[in-house]
Amino acid sequence: MSLKYKVSIIIPVLNKWELTKNCLVSLAEHTPREIYEVIVIDNGSTDKTPTMAKHFGLNLFGKHFKYIRLSKNINFGPACNLGAKIAKSDFLFFLNNDTILTPNWLEPLLKAFTQDPSLGAIGPLLLYPNNTVQHLGVVFSLRNKVFHLYSQFPKNHYVVQKKRYFQAITGAAFLIPKKLFWQLNGFFEKYKNGSEDIDLCARIIQNSHKLTVIPNSVIYHLESQSQDRNKHDNYNAYLLTKRCEHIFKPDAWKFYLQDGYKVKITKYLKLFITSDSQEKEIPQSIEKIKKIIFNEPYLWEGYKKLVTFYIKKNKFQEGIDLCYFALSFYPEEKILPWLSLFAQKQNNIQIIHEISTLQNKLKIQSTQIKEKGKEYVKKLLKKEPTLEPLLLNWLKRYSINY
Structure with a gap:
């Protein structure tokens, strides 16, 4: 009989073994063991990852761990979709490997879905190591530029602790029901390591679901540690505009006025x-x-x-x-x-x-x-x-x- 979990945690990686190692250790330390599985999708790493990840993960998680080794880099979106295809759970949690989990990070996220059936996807509050905000929601400028609301604000500022609904949230730590994820056809695979998450969020809100960040779930995020992270920004921005410009509205100004x-x-x-x-x-x-x-x-x-x-x-x-x-x-x-x-x-x-x-x-x-x-x-x-x-x-x- 196959195992059935509450959450499948899917981590796409490309090199940076030390980051993956630290992420997995914090995950094992701060997550209830029986309700989740960990799926690492290796996008053709050439460092220690291929020789270390499988055994390290099995030692930490046992039967709850899967390591999928790819011969080449297929990019973030396709790797996440591959992990989602083999996931045995009700929820998918996509997680960057340059993250450190903290105590009680998962429970508030799962609780939010039980309390609010209108939610389509949610994320935790992401902090930089100096305890300032990395991500609490994605907003849009008057010129349709995408940015993180209140980035670099101290974590205890009153605006950081408010719950809000957004048009988009980051895919760096992203929880979504598996049924909805596949109903929307997963991540659009033509992006090159950027904007896949914003595109998916557009389809979520078009499907009459909401997006939010849960401030009492906290994960530390080093941000943009992957190779050539910004190499394809112009291409991704063009593709996102082509596919989603008619969906998103300028909204940053509203949050500032409300606060x-x-x-x-x-x-x-x-x-x-x-x-x-x-x-x-x-x-x-x-x-x-x-x-x-x-x-x-x-x-x-x-x-x-x-x-x-x-x-x-x-x-x-x-x-x-x-x-x-x-x-x-x-x-x-x-x-x-x-x-x-x-x-x-x-x-x-x-x-x-x-x-x-x-x-x-x-x-x-x-x-x-x-x-x-x-x-x-x-x-x-x-x-x-x-x-x-x-x-x-x-x-x-x-x-x-x-």
């Missing part, structure tokens, strides 16, 4: 997010301001005070470090003047060159906005009519006739 932030649109149709929650309480101590900014990365007035201080005290390297931190949260056009000033003062040729490249990109975007600003607005309003107040204000501010 109490101020939202403006820059000249380049990018979101400028600020918080005034602590502006009146900003201290004089530079170290205290830095700590406050780490805990509230959208406190714009705090950055301005630090920049003024670093200029006054000739602390140019500290200013550069601050600017690179700020670029994780703010549009380039807001930060580049500061970064340029500090780089010029320090005569940092490399950074000056980087700034020049970014400024040239902004010039191109500026030309596009002048030529097609009205078209962008019409397209956005057709997708999301509730954007009208923000967009009309943008048109007025930058003197674009509509």
Whole structure:
């Protein structure tokens, strides 16, 4: 009689044996033994993986472990689909090997499905090793760019702990009922290690199911450790746009407003997010301001005070470090003047060159906005009519006739 599990944990791997090893150890340590199986799909590894993985996995999991060795790399989506075909479970959990599981990670995910029948797929809260957010949901910008909401926010920030529904979540740690996965034909296999998860999410929401992340399920994610991780970004973005552009709506701005932030649109149709929650309480101590900014990365007035201080005290390297931190949260056009000033003062040729490249990109975007600003607005309003107040204000501010 074949074994039947609650969850099949499918881990596609390509080299990086030490990452796979650490992932498997944490999985064995923090997961109830009898309810799951582990399926490692080896995409033609050439390191220690082929000689180590099978025996290591069997020692950890016994009959709960399967190792499938492929002669070549068939990419993430096809490897996941292969694992799903041999899975003996009700749920499939796709997991990157550059992850570390923590206590009680699985139970909240399974519980969520029993509490909410409308769910199609869910994921855990993914954190960087420094306890900031790597992923709590995927959102879409006004220009239809995909990014992670509140990336690099501290894990204890109030916005991190909220439960929300998304249009997409990452496939790095992704739980879905097997029946639904195959009903939707699994991962679309023409992507090359990117965007397969977003494409599947599009089909899930079209099938009238919801997507969410469960904050009290936590997994650490090192992110983008696979070989040539970003090599095919342009191709994948093109394919995703071709297949799914009509499905997704710009939604990042809604989350920011719902969470109490101020939202403006820059000249380049990018979101400028600020918080005034602590502006009146900003201290004089530079170290205290830095700590406050780490805990509230959208406190714009705090950055301005630090920049003024670093200029006054000739602390140019500290200013550069601050600017690179700020670029994780703010549009380039807001930060580049500061970064340029500090780089010029320090005569940092490399950074000056980087700034020049970014400024040239902004010039191109500026030309596009002048030529097609009205078209962008019409397209956005057709997708999301509730954007009208923000967009009309943008048109007025930058003197674009509509």
